[in-house]
Amino acid sequence: MTSRAPRRSIRARRARSAAMVALTVVAALLATLPLVLILGLLLKQGASSLNWAFFTAMPKPVGETGGGMANALAGTLMLIAIASAIGLPVGIGAGMYLAEHRGGRLASVVRFLSDVLNGLPSIVVGIFAWQFLVRPVKHFSALAGGIALAAMMIPLVARATEEMIRLVPNSLREAALALGYPRWRTSLTVVLRTALPGIVTGALVAVARIAGETAPLLFTAFGNQFWSTSLTQPISALPLQIFSYAISPYEEWHSLAWAGALVLLALVLVISLIARYVTRSRFGHGHD
Amino acid sequence: MASTQLHGASVGDRIYRYTTTAFALSIPLLLVLLAFEVAVAAWPALKAFHLGFLTSSAWDAVNGTFGAAPAIYGTIVSSLLALLIATPLAIGVAIFLSEFAPSWLRQPVAFLVDLLAAIPSVVYGLWGIFVLVPFLREQVMPFLADRLHLGDTPLFSGPAYGPSMLAAGLILAIMVLPYISSVTREVLMAVPRSQREAALALGATRWEMIWGAVLPYASSGVMGSVILGLGRALGETMAVTMVIGNRHEISSSLFAPGYTMASVIANEFSEATNDMHLSALMAVGAVLLAITLMVNIIARWLVWRVERRGQA
Numbered sequence: 001m002t003s004r005a006p007r008r009s010i011r012a013r014r015a016r017s018a019a020m021v022a023l024t025v026v027a028a029l030l031a032t033l034p035l036v037l038i039l040g041l042l043l044k045q046g047a048s049s050l051n052w053a054f055f056t057a058m059p060k061p062v063g064e065t066g067g068g069m070a071n072a073l074a075g076t077l078m079l080i081a082i083a084s085a086i087g088l089p090v091g092i093g094a095g096m097y098l099a100e101h102r103g104g105r106l107a108s109v110v111r112f113l114s115d116v117l118n119g120l121p122s123i124v125v126g127i128f129a130w131q132f133l134v135r136p137v138k139h140f141s142a143l144a145g146g147i148a149l150a151a152m153m154i155p156l157v158a159r160a161t162e163e164m165i166r167l168v169p170n171s172l173r174e175a176a177l178a179l180g181y182p183r184w185r186t187s188l189t190v191v192l193r194t195a196l197p198g199i200v201t202g203a204l205v206a207v208a209r210i211a212g213e214t215a216p217l218l219f220t221a222f223g224n225q226f227w228s229t230s231l232t233q234p235i236s237a238l239p240l241q242i243f244s245y246a247i248s249p250y251e252e253w254h255s256l257a258w259a260g261a262l263v264l265l266a267l268v269l270v271i272s273l274i275a276r277y278v279t280r281s282r283f284g285h286g287h288d
Numbered sequence: 289m290a291s292t293q294l295h296g297a298s299v300g301d302r303i304y305r306y307t308t309t310a311f312a313l314s315i316p317l318l319l320v321l322l323a324f325e326v327a328v329a330a331w332p333a334l335k336a337f338h339l340g341f342l343t344s345s346a347w348d349a350v351n352g353t354f355g356a357a358p359a360i361y362g363t364i365v366s367s368l369l370a371l372l373i374a375t376p377l378a379i380g381v382a383i384f385l386s387e388f389a390p391s392w393l394r395q396p397v398a399f400l401v402d403l404l405a406a407i408p409s410v411v412y413g414l415w416g417i418f419v420l421v422p423f424l425r426e427q428v429m430p431f432l433a434d435r436l437h438l439g440d441t442p443l444f445s446g447p448a449y450g451p452s453m454l455a456a457g458l459i460l461a462i463m464v465l466p467y468i469s470s471v472t473r474e475v476l477m478a479v480p481r482s483q484r485e486a487a488l489a490l491g492a493t494r495w496e497m498i499w500g501a502v503l504p505y506a507s508s509g510v511m512g513s514v515i516l517g518l519g520r521a522l523g524e525t526m527a528v529t530m531v532i533g534n535r536h537e538i539s540s541s542l543f544a545p546g547y548t549m550a551s552v553i554a555n556e557f558s559e560a561t562n563d564m565h566l567s568a569l570m571a572v573g574a575v576l577l578a579i580t581l582m583v584n585i586i587a588r589w590l591v592w593r594v595e596r597r598g599q600a
């Protein structure tokens with residue numbers, strides 16, 4: 001079959017190969033281009049409208065200049081705290097189960113379903129939290145927002161914890177058991193402690209992921225123009241505030257949206273960088 | 289009673305086992321509860337409109353008739369457009385990183401591409417509103433319609449508003465690219481070295497090695513990564529809501545504004561006044577949930593197949 005096709009010379013084949021390699025380089029350049037464009041503009045627009053008042057002042061009504069997003073910043077931090085308080089223990093516990101029952105049937109089902117849960121649109125999680133937590137009590141609340149975000153964290157943290165615990169050498173576990181440690185103490189004080197830096201990284205990655213989430217909050221935390229730290233009241237969040245300012249028709253609010261986006265992205269990136277640093281210092285000690 | 293000490297689990301062990309099992313069970317429980325609650329919220333609208341909900345284009349909150357066809361159409365078109373743009377690029381990046389990149393470049397480029405996935409959706413939307421949409425309106429759309437004389441074809445007809453299916457597809461392409469490329473890269477790295485060495489030993493060039501020996505081996509995993517990207521694109525909310533133009537209409541033109549399932553829900557939720565309108569929005573959410581569940585299950589299965597073969 002191939003004998004009829006003209007055989008390409010080796011030079012033509014090499015040229016073709018080089019061309020394709022060059023195309024993958026172009027793809028890499030094109031893929032990083034939007035990142036450069038977005039970061040560049042964000043720095044330019046955000047920095048020019050960012051000032052101290054942004055962090056300390058409350059939003060001003062339309063028409064008045066100035067104002068900040070102090071309540072949205074506090075709201076985002078509070079939502080992250082609620083989500084972590086619920087999502088981290090459950091996620092880490094589930095991850096420990098997954099790592100200790102590697103081949104078990106329940107473990108494979110849980111592993112698969114947590115990957116599926118992780119791929120679901122965040123807006124669907126928002127609808128769920130609204131129907132489950134907001135509708136019965138008839139008002140939006142910070143707690144519902146935090147729980148919606150926790151639901152998104154759990155599968156992420158569980159899978160990260162599992163991977164990290166798997167890296168702990170089995171000999172360590174066996175040594176502890178041989179010394180007469182009960183299983184639970186072995187798991188908590190030897191295995192979990194050894195895997196801790198990796199788990200911290202996984203937890204931070206999950207926090208970075210939910211910090212910028214907007215869609216679930218539309219149905220739960222809802223947003224609030226005033227200062228609030230109550231669990232049962234609607235609360236503002238940075239992404240919600242950016243969204244409502246961005247689609248508003250006012251110049252003043254647009255520049256606040258840019259400043260908010262810069263702060264939000266900085267928050268997400270700082271958390272991600274800390275996450276990377278924690279793992280690096282771990283692997284720096286010769287674990288890789 | 290020494291035997292219970294040796295064989296049976298101690299109290300501490302039992303507590304530990306029950307606690308971790310309960311945490312693990314919370315994940316399936318959460319998923320079931322989620323599906324149940326969404327179905328409950330959607331039920332009144334699904335009962336009132338039956339299958340017509342999926343095929344009708346009438347969306348009239350005042351008269352209480354709802355059909356999700358334009359949103360379903362918009363979701364599928366914008367996601368396919370995004371995949372069409374992102375897939376070749378993402379596979380190219382993955383091949384570059386796993387096969388060709390010098391080791392000093394590999395980490396930084398992979399980090400930059402992963403960073404794209406870290407940018408919050410609402411920030412993409414902000415950039416979309418103030419940069420991408422004006423750029424499309426003033427440069428790209430006139431260029432496509434007038435310079436390339438594509439204005440008479442159905443795909444590129446109509447006035448250039450800016451907010452459009454095209455804008456949604458482009459922003460989605462940027463957003464799903466890192467997901468496709470990072471899973472593809474993992475799948476490519478799971479391809480055994482011997483596969484590559486055998487091709488090179490037979491005299492293949494570097495590209496022939498990739499095309500003939502690496503990609504066929506990884507194909508179902510690459511397919512899985514693309515479907516995973518599809519899952520992301522289908523459910524992406526904020527950025528799309530901000531650039532798609534939000535209109536309940538099916539138009540063949542990519543220049544025309546449209547709607548996706550997620551953006552209808554996000555956009556109309558706070559304005560919905562009557563119960564049927566709310567329930568119709570939740571029914572759109574239920575359809576979205578059903579579609580993304582299916583897409584995710586298929587994708588996970590495909591990726592899992594390659595990774596298992598790589599380990600064996």
